[in-house]
Amino acid sequence: MRRHGPPLSRRALLAGGTGLVAVALVPAVRASDETMDAAIRAFTQGGALRDGRVVLDVPPLVDNGNSVNLSVTVESPMTAADHVRSIAVFNQKNPQPQVAVFHLGPRAGRAEVTTRVRLADSQRLVAIAPMSDGSLWRASTDVLVTLAACLE
Amino acid sequence: MTRPLVHVPATARKGAVITIKTLIAHPMETGYRPDENGRLIPRDIIGELVCRYNGKEVFRAELAPAIAANPYVAFTTVATETGTLEFRWTDLTGKHWTHTAPITVVA
Numbered sequence: 001m002r003r004h005g006p007p008l009s010r011r012a013l014l015a016g017g018t019g020l021v022a023v024a025l026v027p028a029v030r031a032s033d034e035t036m037d038a039a040i041r042a043f044t045q046g047g048a049l050r051d052g053r054v055v056l057d058v059p060p061l062v063d064n065g066n067s068v069n070l071s072v073t074v075e076s077p078m079t080a081a082d083h084v085r086s087i088a089v090f091n092q093k094n095p096q097p098q099v100a101v102f103h104l105g106p107r108a109g110r111a112e113v114t115t116r117v118r119l120a121d122s123q124r125l126v127a128i129a130p131m132s133d134g135s136l137w138r139a140s141t142d143v144l145v146t147l148a149a150c151l152e
Numbered sequence: 153m154t155r156p157l158v159h160v161p162a163t164a165r166k167g168a169v170i171t172i173k174t175l176i177a178h179p180m181e182t183g184y185r186p187d188e189n190g191r192l193i194p195r196d197i198i199g200e201l202v203c204r205y206n207g208k209e210v211f212r213a214e215l216a217p218a219i220a221a222n223p224y225v226a227f228t229t230v231a232t233e234t235g236t237l238e239f240r241w242t243d244l245t246g247k248h249w250t251h252t253a254p255i256t257v258v259a
Contacts, residue, residue, distance in 0.1 A: 100216060101214040102225075110169050114226040
């Protein structure tokens with residue numbers, strides 16, 4: 001009896017199987033580098049970002065992604081002439097790239113905010129601070145999450 | 153159920169930078185989580201926190217679902233005058249909760 005078509009090898013079958021498993025594991029909604037970059041562009045309106053002046057403080061290794069301490073400080077005299085206008089935080093792999101935007105001004109005294117965030121996966125976080133002179137400063141950090149927040 | 157908890161120093165020297173810590177009991181339901189029947193639990197998020205110092209806005213935060221349940225936000229402000237700090241949390245439907253804290257500023 002003749003076979004029709006190429007024989008289905010063990011290797012092909014295994015490769016196909018792994019592919020199917022990989023597809024099944026990819027969650028339906030998830031921000032990516034592109035969506036984070038798009039959210040950052042929407043916030044900065046295309047302004048040039050410079051690294052520095054901003055310190056994004058997150059533990060490098062997180063046991064529980066449901067509540068992660070996050071604080072951002074920006075080096076600034078916080079005077080009427082020279083202050084931080086706002087601090088925005090973005091993430092790479094939660095379903096939405098935005099985390100928060102904090103609006104400050106000279107009355108803040110210091111450019112310093114603290115909150116708690118959810119992290120759906122090990123990922124990169126970015127903080128951006130627009131200054132009163134129009135310049136934009138950035139800090140980014142990578143976080144390793146062992147237990148992800150139940151976002152999906 | 154939604155109860156705010158705010159820490160503001162009772163007294164401060166004029167011009168001092170004070171730290172304000174705020175927390176409000178709220179599930180911050182993301183809208184991405186399924187219930188036991190597989191249906192998505194509707195989003196329920198506090199989207200905004202505003203702090204006014206004697207009526208003038210000194211701090212505002214826009215919060216996304218990535219903020220953990222019972223949103224905690226700490227920030228600083230300059231103690232300018234004796235008066236009250238008013239905090240206002242608003243959810244996506246426009247429902248809001250307020251809290252006021254007195255502050256005495258000494259020279």
